[in-house]
Amino acid sequence: MSTRLNTRPVLTIVTVVVFVYWAELLLRLAQTYLLHIPEAHARGLLGVALPWLAESGWVHHGVALVALIGCVASHRRASRAEVT
Numbered sequence: 001m002s003t004r005l006n007t008r009p010v011l012t013i014v015t016v017v018v019f020v021y022w023a024e025l026l027l028r029l030a031q032t033y034l035l036h037i038p039e040a041h042a043r044g045l046l047g048v049a050l051p052w053l054a055e056s057g058w059v060h061h062g063v064a065l066v067a068l069i070g071c072v073a074s075h076r077r078a079s080r081a082e083v084t
Contacts, residue, residue, distance in 0.1 A: 007074040014070030021063045 024044045031042035047054025 010073045017066045
């Protein structure tokens with residue numbers, strides 16, 4: 001009897017977080033190079049709402065943590081499906 005593995009929800013969340021992060025980086029690049037905002041003041045969309053978050057490295061750590069948790073969760077689900 002085969003068990004159907006569904007890691008789609010976990011991978012969808014990780015993918016959305018990574019795409020939002022990339023969109024934020026691209027917006028900061030656009031602010032810097034297209035709108036000629038100094039790099040120190042180009043905060044992207046997230047930095048406008050939460051400036052303290054844009055100035056620290058927590059955004060990078062948060063995205064890395066979400067991606068790591070998603071990978072571990074998907075791996076555990078896949079490992080359980082192989083055992084049964």
